[in-house]
Each structure stands twice: as C-alpha cells, then as structure tokens.
Amino acid sequence: MAAAGALFGPLFRATEGPVSARETVNRNSSPSDLKITDVRACRVAANYDYPLIKVYTNQGVYGLGEVRDAGVEGIALILKPYLVGRSPLDIEGNLKTVRQFAGHGRMGGGYSAADMAMHDIAGKVYGVPAYRLIGAKRRDRVRIYADTTDHKDPKIYAERMRKRKEMGLTFFKMDLHTELIADRPNAVNERGVSTDKGLGYLCEFIAAIRDVIGWSAPLAADHFGPLNVNDAIRYAKAFEPYQLAWAEDLLQTREGPRYPWQNWRGYKTIAEATTTPVNTGEDIFALEDGFRPLIDNHAVDVIHPDIETAGGLVETKRIADYAEAADVQVAMHHAGSPVGGFAGYHCAATFGDHFLAMENHALDMPWWQDLVTGVAKPIIDKGYVAVPEKPGLGLELNDAVVKEHLRRPGYFEPTPIFDDPIVSGFRLGGPWPHFDETGKWCNCVTYE
Numbered sequence: 001m002a003a004a005g006a007l008f009g010p011l012f013r014a015t016e017g018p019v020s021a022r023e024t025v026n027r028n029s030s031p032s033d034l035k036i037t038d039v040r041a042c043r044v045a046a047n048y049d050y051p052l053i054k055v056y057t058n059q060g061v062y063g064l065g066e067v068r069d070a071g072v073e074g075i076a077l078i079l080k081p082y083l084v085g086r087s088p089l090d091i092e093g094n095l096k097t098v099r100q101f102a103g104h105g106r107m108g109g110g111y112s113a114a115d116m117a118m119h120d121i122a123g124k125v126y127g128v129p130a131y132r133l134i135g136a137k138r139r140d141r142v143r144i145y146a147d148t149t150d151h152k153d154p155k156i157y158a159e160r161m162r163k164r165k166e167m168g169l170t171f172f173k174m175d176l177h178t179e180l181i182a183d184r185p186n187a188v189n190e191r192g193v194s195t196d197k198g199l200g201y202l203c204e205f206i207a208a209i210r211d212v213i214g215w216s217a218p219l220a221a222d223h224f225g226p227l228n229v230n231d232a233i234r235y236a237k238a239f240e241p242y243q244l245a246w247a248e249d250l251l252q253t254r255e256g257p258r259y260p261w262q263n264w265r266g267y268k269t270i271a272e273a274t275t276t277p278v279n280t281g282e283d284i285f286a287l288e289d290g291f292r293p294l295i296d297n298h299a300v301d302v303i304h305p306d307i308e309t310a311g312g313l314v315e316t317k318r319i320a321d322y323a324e325a326a327d328v329q330v331a332m333h334h335a336g337s338p339v340g341g342f343a344g345y346h347c348a349a350t351f352g353d354h355f356l357a358m359e360n361h362a363l364d365m366p367w368w369q370d371l372v373t374g375v376a377k378p379i380i381d382k383g384y385v386a387v388p389e390k391p392g393l394g395l396e397l398n399d400a401v402v403k404e405h406l407r408r409p410g411y412f413e414p415t416p417i418f419d420d421p422i423v424s425g426f427r428l429g430g431p432w433p434h435f436d437e438t439g440k441w442c443n444c445v446t447y448e
C-alpha cells in the first residue's frame, strides 16, 4: 500500500502544497540496497551436462542461470568477485565488467549465465516477466524444433522422425553424418566428404523423412562433416529439391578459420551459389566480433545463436534485432536444461517475424521437464512452449530431481576458491618496493 501510494499518490496535498515530481516518480531504476552476495553452482549429468548457477543477494531474492551445455560451471564462478557487492539490477553495467572473461563457444557460458540470473532477479524485484525487461511480447508461445537419432536405414530413420511428429512437433531437423553412408561403395572420399554418388544416398534419407513429415513442414539438416566451400556448394545444391529450412554449419572448424564469423566470405560464397538457406552461429558469442560480419555481409540466410553462448538475453536480443534490420532470419540453438530454455523462450518472445524456431535437444529425456517447477507442463505442448507471465524467468529448480542427477556431489555449495579475482587491478595487495614522492626508498603504499 505504501509503495502504491508512493507511485500513484496524489499530485497535490491539501495542507503541504504541490508534491515534487521526484516523490511521484517510480524510482525502481535508482540504485538500491540490493546487492549480489554470492554465486554458486551445480552440474546436472545429462545428454550434454547442464551447469546451473544461482546468483544470491542480500535480500533473499536469487536468480538462476545456465552455462552452455557441455561446459563447466567454473566459467561462471570466476565472475563472482566481479559481481559480488554490485547491484544485480545494473545488468548491462555488470555485463560490461565481466565481458573480458567471455569468448566464443563454451567460453561464452559464464557471461550468458550471469545475464540470465540477473534478469531472473530483476524480473522478480520489479514484478515482471524477464521478456518485459528486454522488449515487448511479440508471441505468446515459442515454436520448437528438434532432430532425432539417426540410423543407417532411411526407413528406420524416417520412422523415428514420425514419432517426433506424433509428439506434436511441427518443425524438424535431421543429421546427415557421412557415417550414415560410409559402408556404401564409392560414397565417401578420402577426406570424409560425400562423393556425388554419396550425396545421392544422403538425399534418399531426406526423401524418406519428407515422406513421413510431408512437404509443408520445415525440415533443416546438420552435421555434414569436414566440408570446404566447394564441397558445401555441392551439398547445398544437391539438397535444393527438398526445400530445406536450412543447411547448418556447412563449414566445420577443422577446415579454415576457427569461427564462422571469421569465414563470412566462405559462407557468402556458398549462400550465393544455392537456393538452400545457409545457417550458422551456435558457437558465436556477441554481436560485435561475432555475428556482425555475417549479418552485415548477408553471408548467411539464417543465424543460430545459443543463448547460453551468445551472451544471454540482452546480447541475443541485440543480435536478433540487428539481424531483423538486415533481413536475416533467426533460429535458436539449444541443448541445455529448462533454465537456459526459458531464458531463450523469454528472449524469443520479443523477436520479430524473422524468428523461426528454437531447438530442444532433450525430447527423449523423461526427466528433462521435471528439473523445474512453476511452469506449465508439458513444457513443450504440441510443438510450442508457452511464454510465462510470472516474474523473472518464471521457474524454480525442483531440488529433489536436480539432486538425483548431479554430475558430482555438491548442490550450490560455497566456492571460496573463486573469491579472488582471476585478473587483479593495478598493484592490488599491499606495499611494494619503490621510491615514494619525496624520493625516499620505501616498501610501502604511497597511493592506491
């Protein structure tokens, strides 16, 4: 009541005259006494491990975040000394401070987890869902895509995909590992790349899956092996009759530069040579020095950020908005737990019509959705996830289920080993031998 009076109270008081504007303004964005006090973690053993973090505050409220799947929690815990003592509501300020510890691939996981946890806290404190902190809600539910375990027999592979359809999925992806056809004569060359004959076999797999999911449903493809640009063009052109939603990561890290954004020219060459949409980005951190060259040069048709690597809600939203302005489509990679999943669903709720779908890599894990409480179940309902309206990310951990599946003992235990900064400021730590300002040799602290 007091808070409501402060926010919406009368502009004039009968006896005291006008109330100043300061007293009538919502001052939620002012610095408060809310401070980060600790960061702790645990790791769920799963199809890819899920490192989860909790960011604690001095007022009981805490935030959940997730490091990139198959990463380790230490990449988030090293941020602890740079976050403790700061307001969790200064999300972008805090992220600037820890950006020096973020990089591509799994190195983006700590920064991304910290962003999620601060959005969880800020949403709880302000009483708004996390999406509301980064934009307006453009959709009530987020479309999910998934692939399935492949098989060397196209008919069996297709039957597995039929089960995905029966689960309600409306957007599909298949893996086209060269291993599927490696036993067939003359199908694979000495570099592990399909010959034209082999490509004919790979297309038999696509055709078999098209037969069961139909032609109207989007179907993407991934995992082609160590292709160079010319190989990739050959592949993408062979796939054209099947009208894929995209061909993903055609250029692998074993060929050429380490990250796709460094090889945007190769991707652009491929994209310009084929009508098969080209997609990359699941291991890229951030817009600058990340997605930007791919988008600026329209080097791919679809970008594919993973919110657990790309930088959490703020950065993934920036990337997606930048892509929208350049007419590049956005899909989201995800192979983590529901914590990172819902961070992604909140983020995707704010994207424009250029958003396609977000991945789920745990459809065959019976306890995936039991890891959390507070959200509608089934989490994936007829191929979509409802965007929660509860404050923050809108979920809590189901402690009992998470504890059942820990990779190693310890559930959000203290981590004093991470209390000290891994990179210190200038001359921290006490006296040092030097001439002081009077010219006298001393082992002292002259100035901080």
Ligand SMILES: [Mg+2]
Residues within 6 Å of the ligand: 222, 223, 248, 249, 282
């Ligand atoms: Mg992939």
